[in-house]
Amino acid sequence: MKNITEQLILSLAPNPAAAANGKKISKNGDFQKLYRSADDTLYMGECRGSGKNPYITSADYIDPERPVFRCSCPSRQFPCKHSLGLMYEMMSDKKFEICEIPEDIQRKRGKIAAKSAPAKAPEDMTPEELEKAEKKKASAEKSAKSAKKKKLQKQLEGLDLAEKAVKDLVSAGLGTMGGASLPTYRSLSKQLGDYYLNGPQRLFNRLITEITEFQKDNLEIHYDNAIDAIEKLYSLIKKSREYINTKIENDDVANDDTILYEELGGNWKLSELEALGKCKKNAGMAQLSFWVTFDEARKEFVDTGAWCDLDDGNIYLTKNFRPVKSLKYVKAEDSVFGAAEIPSMAIYPGGINPRVRWDVASIRELNGSDYDKIRSLAVTSIAAELKPIKNKLQSAMASPVLYKLVAFSKIGKCGDGIALKDKDGGTILLEDFPELEPTAARLEILPASARNGVMLCGFWFNAEKRRISAQPLCVIPDGENSVIRLLY
Numbered sequence: 001m002k003n004i005t006e007q008l009i010l011s012l013a014p015n016p017a018a019a020a021n022g023k024k025i026s027k028n029g030d031f032q033k034l035y036r037s038a039d040d041t042l043y044m045g046e047c048r049g050s051g052k053n054p055y056i057t058s059a060d061y062i063d064p065e066r067p068v069f070r071c072s073c074p075s076r077q078f079p080c081k082h083s084l085g086l087m088y089e090m091m092s093d094k095k096f097e098i099c100e101i102p103e104d105i106q107r108k109r110g111k112i113a114a115k116s117a118p119a120k121a122p123e124d125m126t127p128e129e130l131e132k133a134e135k136k137k138a139s140a141e142k143s144a145k146s147a148k149k150k151k152l153q154k155q156l157e158g159l160d161l162a163e164k165a166v167k168d169l170v171s172a173g174l175g176t177m178g179g180a181s182l183p184t185y186r187s188l189s190k191q192l193g194d195y196y197l198n199g200p201q202r203l204f205n206r207l208i209t210e211i212t213e214f215q216k217d218n219l220e221i222h223y224d225n226a227i228d229a230i231e232k233l234y235s236l237i238k239k240s241r242e243y244i245n246t247k248i249e250n251d252d253v254a255n256d257d258t259i260l261y262e263e264l265g266g267n268w269k270l271s272e273l274e275a276l277g278k279c280k281k282n283a284g285m286a287q288l289s290f291w292v293t294f295d296e297a298r299k300e301f302v303d304t305g306a307w308c309d310l311d312d313g314n315i316y317l318t319k320n321f322r323p324v325k326s327l328k329y330v331k332a333e334d335s336v337f338g339a340a341e342i343p344s345m346a347i348y349p350g351g352i353n354p355r356v357r358w359d360v361a362s363i364r365e366l367n368g369s370d371y372d373k374i375r376s377l378a379v380t381s382i383a384a385e386l387k388p389i390k391n392k393l394q395s396a397m398a399s400p401v402l403y404k405l406v407a408f409s410k411i412g413k414c415g416d417g418i419a420l421k422d423k424d425g426g427t428i429l430l431e432d433f434p435e436l437e438p439t440a441a442r443l444e445i446l447p448a449s450a451r452n453g454v455m456l457c458g459f460w461f462n463a464e465k466r467r468i469s470a471q472p473l474c475v476i477p478d479g480e481n482s483v484i485r486l487l488y
Contacts, residue, residue: 018077022087026092058105060105151196158191159244185204199262207226280345283345284342285307286338288473290304315404335485338364341364352388353399366483374405380407383426386459402460407423408420
């Protein structure tokens with residue numbers, strides 16, 4: 001029997017409610033029959049449902065690292081509550097009758113194996129097979145190239161539309177954007193999505209949000225944020241047009257190692273990133289912080305993990321996007337308290353804190369050498385980092401917060417606020433970024449032993465005070481093997 005734990009079930013469930021419903025199904029005895037294959041790779045069950053016939057659900061462990069869950073129910077959740085209920089039955093050591101692997105499961109396994117099997121090498125093909133393969137490849141490449149060219153042309157049309165709207169808005173003044181004009185601008189923002197312009201659409205939505213909030217409370221900060229959104233939007237439009245025109249002129253539609261690819265509606269596959277060399281083998285990563293935010297412009301929750309590369313101290317981010325309209329079907333991420341050993345980690349194009357992603361990883365506890373390594377990799381001078389951070393924050397495509405590990409010698413009061421002193425004697429105010437959960441005040445209850453060590457800081461530009469501030473996310477005290485998370 002497979003070793004199933006409740007923690008494993010919760011990690012696979014798309015949401016807590018689905019896990020709770022699966023547990024209830026098991027507890028109520030809704031499974032009428034339970035089966036498993038003699039080789040322990042397939043588990044099946046017949047479960048009572050709302051219909052006349054029971055649902056057939058299965059858990060296929062032909063690849064133990066990537067189990068496949070199937071169910072005859074109409075649910076769009078994955079795994080569904082019946083699949084989760086089956087795992088609760090397995091966890092409870094229920095008796096499963098030995099059965100043969102059904103033919104339909106064998107066929108599905110065969111299709112999966114065929115897809116993942118390496119293509120036949122050209123030298124192993126007959127002349128006829130080789131000719132057929134080359135024609136098929138050429139035809140596919142031609143179709144893909146034609147589709148990408150059409151997309152680039154459509155994006156240029158969308159950029160013209162966005163630029164005209166920005167110029168009209170600037171000429172008329174931001175005050176004209178309120179009232180009856182807002183629905184028009186919201187409609188324009190939706191159009192930008194039809195033109196595959198994710199980045200410009202996001203900034204346009206941010207502009208609309210700031211103007212809407214300004215009309216509610218008249219706070220000057222919203223007006224400043226709107227101006228910032230316009231500046232970044234115009235810059236992004238200009239860079240995007242130059243990028244697209246260059247690709248069209250060079251007859252080049254290949255994916256590039258640039259963040260513009262995603263800003264212009266592209267979605268990276270792990271294989272594509274690996275082909276570009278955006279991959280790290282045998283990576284060791286320690287998660288130091290975790291938080292969930294709501295992106296008003298994109299109408300989605302974003303689960304973000306901040307990870308320290310145990311080789312070089314770089315801070316990478318994992319992101320899980322959960323659109324509001326699909327919350328039931330997208331699994332929420334959670335904190336990871338430990339280090340991930342990753343055979344292959346894909347790295348997205350980006351700046352100081354690129355996004356990373358992986359398929360498979362093993363989690364282990366952090367040990368003393370890990371903590372020593374993290375401390376040794378932290379920067380000791382904030383002053384040396386501020387200029388590149390400030391330059392990066394001004395970029396149209398940059399994240400509003402940049403993350404670095406800082407070695408500090410003291411945390412203390414500075415006027416009405418809290419400041420950090422680095423190992424070189426430089427200081428910076430610790431203030432909360434408006435879109436993150438507040439953490440700075442939590443430093444006041446830190447034990448005396450945690451008043452020096454290493455801090456993960458989120459650097460951001462405080463437009464109201466016209467300076468760079470830093471939000472504390474975690475503290476690793478000197479001489480201690482622990483991470484004090486302020487966001488977790």
